Amino acid sequence: MPLTLIGNYVDSKTLQLKELLLTMQEFFYFALRAFSTLPKAKRYWRDVLDQALICGVESIPIVLVSSISIGALMSMEVGNLLEEFGAKTMLGRSTSNAVLRELGPLLMGLMLSARYGSRNGAELGAMQISEQIDALRAFGTDPIAKLVMPRLLAALIMFVPLIALSDFAGLQTGALVAEYYHKIDPGIFWNSIYPRLAPKDFVVSFLKAPVFAIIITLVSSFNGFSARGGTAGVGRSTIKGIVASSGLVLVANFYVSKIVLDIMH
Amino acid sequence: MIELRNVTLKYGEKVILDKVSLTVQDNTIKAILGPSGVGKSTIIKLMLGLIKPNSGQVFVDGVDITPMKEADLYPIRRKMGIVFQGNALFDSMTIAQNMSFFLRENLRLPDEEISRRVMEQIRFAGLEGYEDQLPESLSGGMKKRVAIGRALIFNPKMILFDEPTAGLDPVSSRKILNLIASLKKNNDLGAVFVTHIIDDVFAIADEVAVLYQSKIIFDGPTEQLHESEHPFIRSILSDKILEL
Numbered sequence: 001m002p003l004t005l006i007g008n009y010v011d012s013k014t015l016q017l018k019e020l021l022l023t024m025q026e027f028f029y030f031a032l033r034a035f036s037t038l039p040k041a042k043r044y045w046r047d048v049l050d051q052a053l054i055c056g057v058e059s060i061p062i063v064l065v066s067s068i069s070i071g072a073l074m075s076m077e078v079g080n081l082l083e084e085f086g087a088k089t090m091l092g093r094s095t096s097n098a099v100l101r102e103l104g105p106l107l108m109g110l111m112l113s114a115r116y117g118s119r120n121g122a123e124l125g126a127m128q129i130s131e132q133i134d135a136l137r138a139f140g141t142d143p144i145a146k147l148v149m150p151r152l153l154a155a156l157i158m159f160v161p162l163i164a165l166s167d168f169a170g171l172q173t174g175a176l177v178a179e180y181y182h183k184i185d186p187g188i189f190w191n192s193i194y195p196r197l198a199p200k201d202f203v204v205s206f207l208k209a210p211v212f213a214i215i216i217t218l219v220s221s222f223n224g225f226s227a228r229g230g231t232a233g234v235g236r237s238t239i240k241g242i243v244a245s246s247g248l249v250l251v252a253n254f255y256v257s258k259i260v261l262d263i264m265h
Numbered sequence: 266m267i268e269l270r271n272v273t274l275k276y277g278e279k280v281i282l283d284k285v286s287l288t289v290q291d292n293t294i295k296a297i298l299g300p301s302g303v304g305k306s307t308i309i310k311l312m313l314g315l316i317k318p319n320s321g322q323v324f325v326d327g328v329d330i331t332p333m334k335e336a337d338l339y340p341i342r343r344k345m346g347i348v349f350q351g352n353a354l355f356d357s358m359t360i361a362q363n364m365s366f367f368l369r370e371n372l373r374l375p376d377e378e379i380s381r382r383v384m385e386q387i388r389f390a391g392l393e394g395y396e397d398q399l400p401e402s403l404s405g406g407m408k409k410r411v412a413i414g415r416a417l418i419f420n421p422k423m424i425l426f427d428e429p430t431a432g433l434d435p436v437s438s439r440k441i442l443n444l445i446a447s448l449k450k451n452n453d454l455g456a457v458f459v460t461h462i463i464d465d466v467f468a469i470a471d472e473v474a475v476l477y478q479s480k481i482i483f484d485g486p487t488e489q490l491h492e493s494e495h496p497f498i499r500s501i502l503s504d505k506i507l508e509l
Binding site for chain 2: 130131132134135137138139140141142146
């Protein structure tokens with residue numbers, strides 16, 4: 001009897017592993033197909049523009065909220081800590097490291113995963129359930145070129161200026177908190193940043209933009225395309241997409257920083 | 266002509282279609298009848314190459330489409346039009362845009378020719394004056410007619426209908442069935458329609474294939490259905506289909 005139970009357990013785990021590997025293989029092909037359709041961007045430039053508006057312009061408020069809050073929070077907390085060591089003049093440098101390299105891009109990635117990723121997942125999932133994606137295929141249109149490629153390209157283009165905006169807003173807010181909360185002269189704050197800014201700070205920051213764009217767009221789109229089982233299925237696939245892309249954003253954030261800093265230290 | 270030859274399809278361990286063979290001749294209306302969830306819609310998707318069978322072959326005009334890649338299937342699919350059960354209209358596009366979308370996507374036609382073809386289909390579907398409306402503002406029957414107009418946009422030889430009268434009131438159902446019959450009469454088009462409503466079959470189908478428990482248990486002229494001794498078919502003819 002225990003042997004049967006162990007056998008059943010092993011069987012179910014093997015099946016789960018097989019399904020996971022199969023899903024990973026499908027995702028890999030899906031991603032390859034999405035990249036291979038990038039040359040069709042000229043044909044779908046209107047869709048690219050529409051998506052650029054959605055993931056870029058319309059995301060500005062949420063990116064500003066996250067970068068302003070992280071800039072303010074870092075400046076306030078780190079300032080309190082540095083005060084204990086009499087090193088408040090280093091506040092600018094500490095804040096800029098956090099805002100430019102780590103927490104700024106990370107929070108932006110998570111916010112875009114929630115906003116843009118959920119929108120992609122729900123929209124494409126609803127299209128899948130209502131057979132609109134099958135209709136595209138049935139009438140001779142490649143749904144990946146029409147629906148996924150514009151989202152991918154728009155995110156690749158728009159996430160870079162969003163990161164720049166996020167960096168700018170985060171640092172400005174940090175400077176304001178330093179001036180009005182910690183009573184640090186803005187000149188001292190900025191002087192602790194500019195001379196010490198290195199190319200690696202910007203490489204880490206801006207390299208995260210395309211990495212997050214690829215993760216968020218492809219994971220959410222793949223889950224939308226995989227939606228099954230009516231409106232409840234759309235909900236399930238959207239949640240799966242957000243959870244997976246947010247998790248991958250967290251992991252990628254660490255590895256991009258580590259790899260770039262290892263190479264450019 | 267479309268032919269399924271010994272087609273088997275499984276989802277995991279579940280057998281959906283078991284060595285199914287059937288043929289749809291040009292200029293013929295063929296019904297595929299069976300209870301809900303038996304795999305009727307799957308047959309239509311196999312005919313279009315939207316899904317691939319585990320074994321067996323699907324021929325369209327004598328060409329085996331089963332080993333074909335997606336890009337090679339597009340010209341084959343344009344020989345057929347499809348009307349999905351839920352119509353699959355693009356809800357952000359107007360009626361005219363829904364009809365013109367695939368023309369613009371696939372054929373390099375001048376705008377005047379696209380407009381002419383779209384208006385032709387709008388008139389055929391009896392939807393003059395609704396060109397600029399969104400699908401959400403139309404009734405179920407009207408949406409179905411838009412979907413039929415869209416299916417005709419490439420001048421196909423055959424149209425595939427997935428439960429064309431499902432969810433429609435009796436008057437709209439009758440209009441849609443008449444429209445399907447008129448396509449054969451006036452446009453020399455063949456049609457395949459899957460349904461679980463036996464009255465629809467007797468109303469317009471020349472031939473019927475009955476799918477039951479993954480197998481085709483009858484395939485022949487509609488009028489010969491009465492001669493079948495199969496218990497399931499006898500129960501259908503006794504009007505028990507909705508209970509099954």
